[in-house]
Amino acid sequence: MTTTTLLARRERALGAGAPLFYTAPLHIVRGEGVYLFDADGRRYLDMYNNVPCVGHAHPHVVDAMVRQQGTLNVHSRYLHEGIVAFAERLAKLHPTGMESVIFTCSGTEANEVALRMARMATGRRGIICTNATYHGNSEAVAKLTRLGAEQPAGDDVRAIPFPEMLRPIVPGASEADICDAYLDRLRATIQGFEKSGAGFAGLIVCSILANEGLPDIPRGFMKRATEMVRAAGGLVISDEVQAGYCRTGRWWGYEVTGFTPDIVVTGKPMGNGLPLAATAASKALIDTFRAQTRYFNTFASSPLQAAVGMAVLDVIEREGLRENVGTVGAALKAALAQRKGRCAWIGDVRGHGLFIGIEVVADGGAPDRDRTIDIVNRIKDKGFLTSNAGAFGNVVKIRPPLVFSQRHAEEFLDAFDTVIDDLNG
Template identity: 45%
Template sequence: MRSDQQLLADRQRLLGAGYRLFYQNPLHPVRGEGVWLFDADGRRYLDAYNNVASVGHCHPQVVEAIARQAAILNTHTRYLHEAIVDYAGDLLQHFPAELSNLTLTCSGSEANDLALRMARAVTGNQVAIVTRWAYHGVTSAIASMSPSLGVGVGQDIRLIDAPDSYRQPGGWLVSLRAVLDELAASGQSPAALLVDTIFSSDGVFSPQAGEMRQAAEMVRAAGGLFIADEVQAGFARTGNAFWGFARHQVIPDLVSLGKPMGNGHPVAGVVGRPAIFQAFGERQRYFNTFGGNPVSCKAAQAVLDVIHAEQLAENAEVQGSFLREGLSRLAQRYAAIGDVRGAGLFIGVELVGASQTPNATLAAAVVNQMRERGVLISATGPHSNILKIRPPLVFAREHGELLLDTFSQVMAQLSP
């Protein structure tokens, strides 16, 4: 086996400069199990970051489902197959009755790309509205509406404030109103408002009661659709509501799904109102070679089954509350913890300096010190000062206690 130094050198030589790594001291996991990652020396790391392996690394039920179907048949959706129909039937039961059609893709980027195409085709409008530090994916169209990537915002994209409950409660609706008024004044209408319902890249925010519904009503009144990006917040990540939008008593027009859907297997999709699917299908063709293939559908089915069998939505609610309460107690001890927020097992911890100024330096130090002590988290937000904690849904009380104890030790070292 290569040394980490040789692997890093070979990676840079063969893969180029486009790839980035986590942590000052990059991690080299060779095995995963549940909430743990293991390196070549057998040291284990508590994974409190990876929301892709949402039901735990290498969950045996998901692994077995993938292997079994791969050994039988894998084709595409131009042939009949029970797997995609059975999965669609089960998945759509988790949505409001108004949202009863599904198209499968391979990634959340493709799902958001398709949702945007559908919105533009059905409304006849081009302008899409997103938050100022959003991330929605990497296709050309979606990267242009992902300002956090730094690639530049497209000419048909308008930016609004995120619902910053810490610094500017309610301000995002004022920002949305201003954009809609500006569009109307120039004779334009929006195609869609697209929001990640946990506002992960913006800093992990939750709008105040009723605000998400108001935002949807405002954009619909202006001629657009409301698209809920559930790639990060969905599949019980935010607790009992199962979907981020459900926490806000709003029914979107379209919903994009991804990351945790196959527990690491590439499967994603768009759910929405049948009238939109019908109108889009009459105007345009859509086909995705690998989207909805039998192996992907079996992986996704296994994830859905595990979430129910192991009561992971309820677990996310309970363990998330335990973590937030523990972090809030630490905030009383350390002035650098400005705010603790989130839902279920998706938590943001804002680190600040004097006068609530974002403290990116401290956040980076905390992330790297936690890694050295065997706990993996990350940072987010436009200033990279918000710790992002989103462990697998199988996270238990003992894992939460380990995270809190380690975080307390790190904060005592770095910000006594």
């Protein structure tokens, strides 16, 4: 079957407009480790997917999934030791005081639980996010997506400009003054909620600002923002769906950017492809949530989720993937930064661990989304899958499975050099 025929069938079956990557969409039929294979047998090095964090079709995870499904899988309203043990193990990966977990099936659901938890605990409604973020697709959580920084009084969700050093809200200022300027916007937004009558419930933020384009955050901002939120009676929610599970070379992104949240949301990587997400917090916060809701999810807190979730943690720990991410990621970022001098269109290289962004710019430093899309498609044609992201869509997003090695990085760099030569030629 041709790609054109399959695409036509897809648009009839799923509706026209369902998102697809690349100018010429790929028909992927198999995955193994860091590789994906299309229907013609062509192999691609996956530089994008954080869902199969320990690699596509990892045998230990597949075995755990098959064995558990062949033994028992039911909804969450029976006792099962596996899910309790998984919750205990996950909680221990966070700081002391974060003892309990609510399991869901997606980051959207986990973030919605976190928002409800913050509002119930504080008795207030106001939630602050950044103005170029994404936290999920439900009606409540989608209100946070790409929200303008100026919102009418009375809204229960408002945005602040995301903190960054490349294009700060006070150009030419020192880093300390830039940090203060962003904190002033946070302070004013908190005060705005208090004046509106909604009250301030909390701040939700991706700990490394992934969808904003992995900007360099002014030093001290995250810690001081957390202190400001708590002083105002609010809670801090760290969305670790992209940043967590050793993606940055640490277990959690908040460890890299220097703050301790009250609520942590995790998602995609937890199940290596099986729908699995979680909201972690103190027992007191989760008990309050439980007391005020009858929340459950038919497919969450299941024996299958527990078995697969445990298997993913096993692989990360046994194969030393956190250490691998730190070593390989640092080398890849440094190598890409060296190429900045060869290309006027590489405006910046930034990121943490195996999550790296290449900022693509036009003459004068303006974001160049069209060229970024062209680069992503050229790299794809050479057998390497990336995407474009960021507040302006001009960041080449590199986020491979955690089993990505130095050899894979060198293969990618060779292909990227060819793209550089083609564009500079």
